[in-house]
Amino acid sequence: MPLHLLVLGGTTEARQLAERLVAEDGIRVTSSLAGRVAHPKLPPGEVRVGGFGGPEGMAEWLRAHHVDAVIDATHPFAGTISFHAASAAAAVHVPLLALRRPGWVPVEGDRWHLTDSLAGAADLLPELGSRVFLTTGRMGLAAFAGLESLWFLVRSVDAPDAPHPARMEVLLDRGPFSLEGERELIRRHRIDVLVTKDSGGDATAPKLAAAREAGIPVVVVGRPPVPPGVPVAGTPEEALALLRDLMGA
Structure with a gap:
């Protein structure tokens, strides 16, 4: 056998x-x-x-x-x-x-804000920016539903279900992502803060480099x-x- x-x-x-x-x-x-x-x-x-x-x-x-x-x-x-x-x-x-x-490790120039939960990330956002690139997937968006003054670009493989932020655009996509593509998303949508889970790996890491180049803060949810x-x-x-x-x- x-x-x-x-x-x-x-x-x-x-x-x-x-x-x-x-x-x-x-x-x-x-x-x-x-x-x-x-x-x-x-x-x-x-x-x-x-x-x-x-x-x-x-x-x-x-x-x-x-x-x-x-x-x-x-x-x-x-x-x-x-x-x-x-x-x-x-x-x-x-x-x-x-x-x-x-997991990912911050390098010189990164403006990381660490938290241990999506709720913790939501608490940090109002002081960091108003146009959020949310890359934590379609699960758990309820944590951000109460942030009515913020606008969200939500990227996920499948469409998210409610509850979710009221002011939101959904981008359905699957990695790997390129640095050039992440730069363009941040520029085109005028993103001023990124939220990510510490997933690690190369497929979704370019967003961290793009955020570093743009000088915007990154909220990182720990594992x-x-x-x-x-x-x-x-x-x-x-x-x-x-x-x-x-x-x-």
């Missing part, structure tokens, strides 16, 4: 890891996607879409499908599923590791923690090496 690995995915790194795993002999890969994006980029191997029904449902799925190890390669801000995975893996006694791309005791890899290659150590290969 091949080793059965469950990759909790939805990120570029998860797809890259699945590509490496399916190329290995004796490994069966199932990638699980949350289903929040209408047309996700599917990884190679088997794919399931949708939730598990909490940690108990995930544990039952791991048992029923004879999973040998779980790799949590979800988005750095998908905190709930990470804790469900830790609970489920512990319940069925299978190894678990997390794959998290490194939720990885569950205690879960080993963390920063790249798919590191995840493969860590997985081999955990599996005793």
Whole structure:
């Protein structure tokens, strides 16, 4: 029987890891996607879409499908599923590791304002600007709905649902984004403050350089923690090496 690995995915790194795993002999890969994006980029191997029904449902799925190890390669801000995975893996006694791309680091010229939540970001905005480039995705816009005096350019893969800011333009787009394109958005929409989550990676980093060039402040929402005791890899290659150590290969 091949080793059965469950990759909790939805990120570029998860797809890259699945590509490496399916190329290995004796490994069966199932990638699980949350289903929040209408047309996700599917990884190679088997794919399931949708939730598990909490940690108990995930544990039952791991048992029923004879999973040998779980790799949590979800988005750095998908905190709930990470804790469900830790609970489920512990319940069925299978190894678990997390794959998290490194976060961004400010450089000279950046005007970052750090916060730990979207609500915290909303509290900071009135003192920083009036035309906001909001790049935190379509979830959580309710935190900004009360800022009626501010105008928002909201970029997301799919159209957001209410509640959301009253004065808003929606830009449906998916990274990677270019520095030239981000400069043009800031110039054309007269953006004077950027809001982002610390997602890390290169695909959406050009907005930080564009904001630095324009001299505008950036509100950065920090990441939720990885569950205690879960080993963390920063790249798919590191995840493969860590997985081999955990599996005793």
